[in-house]
Amino acid sequence: MPIYEYRCEDCAKLSSILVRSPKTAPAPKCQHCGGSHLKKVMSRVSRLKTQSDVVQEYGTPRPGEAYSDPRQIGSWVEKRFESYGMPVPEETRKMIDAAREGELPGPTGDL
């Protein structure tokens, strides 16, 4: 069953509503204020990740993506964030800069 996201025009909050049958479903109601002025929005749930998710993922590169060149560290991470449509957080940026200086945060993975 699809879950649709609606934005409430009264309180501007999002409601995720499970739609059992789009044709017979009653008008959706805001889960926050109970209003009925909802507009369907395209769900991006499958692409949403928190920054810590991304940081954790880049901390465990797959074989073949290991850090053989310090400059690859940054570009790999940057691409990772780019693919999620996020800016690289300042903290991560500092880690990249440190890594490029040869100060890897953690095991260097001498592969």
Ligand SMILES: [Zn+2]
């Ligand atoms: Zn509302």
